[in-house]
Amino acid sequence: MKFACAASALLLAGHSAAYDIIHSSSVNCREKPTTKSKVVKVYQLGDDVDIVCQVEGQKVSSTGSNVWDKTQDGCYVLDYYIYTGFSGISKPLCSDT
Numbered sequence: 001m002k003f004a005c006a007a008s009a010l011l012l013a014g015h016s017a018a019y020d021i022i023h024s025s026s027v028n029c030r031e032k033p034t035t036k037s038k039v040v041k042v043y044q045l046g047d048d049v050d051i052v053c054q055v056e057g058q059k060v061s062s063t064g065s066n067v068w069d070k071t072q073d074g075c076y077v078l079d080y081y082i083y084t085g086f087s088g089i090s091k092p093l094c095s096d097t
Contacts, residue, residue, distance in 0.1 A: 018048035019069075022083045029075035033057025033068035040075045049082055053094035070094050 021027050021043055029041040033055050043049050050072035059066035060078055067079035067089055084090050 018050050020083045021045050021047065021049065021081055023063075023081050027077050027081040029071055029073060029077050031075060033076040035060060037076070041071075041073050043071075043077065049077065051082065051084065051091055054079065054089050054091045055094040056089070 025045045027043050027049075028039040029043060030037040031040050034057055036058075049069070051069045052072060053070050055068050055070065055076070056066050057068040057076065060080070063078060063080040065078055065080040068076040069079050069082050069084075069091070070076055
């Protein structure tokens with residue numbers, strides 16, 4: 001049984017997980033973790049957003065957050081707009097930004 005649990009954990013490691021959008025009806029996904037970066041995709045309320053990893057980027061004063069989520073599409077969404085159940089870094093850190 002311990003082996004089966006360990007094997008399941010290894011299979012899940014490194015995979016993204018889907019989360020919901022909150023605080024807005026849509027959210028911009030940007031090329032880099034800053035609001036000055038180009039918008040490359042827009043997620044709508046009801047879309048599942050898969051988080052691959054997280055990074056500290058520009059602090060957005062209106063939200064108080066500087067945590068950005070890298071999505072399955074390779075772009076960045078401010079974590080404030082994604083319901084992960086945590087405030088701050090809760091996923092693996094991105095190795096590239």
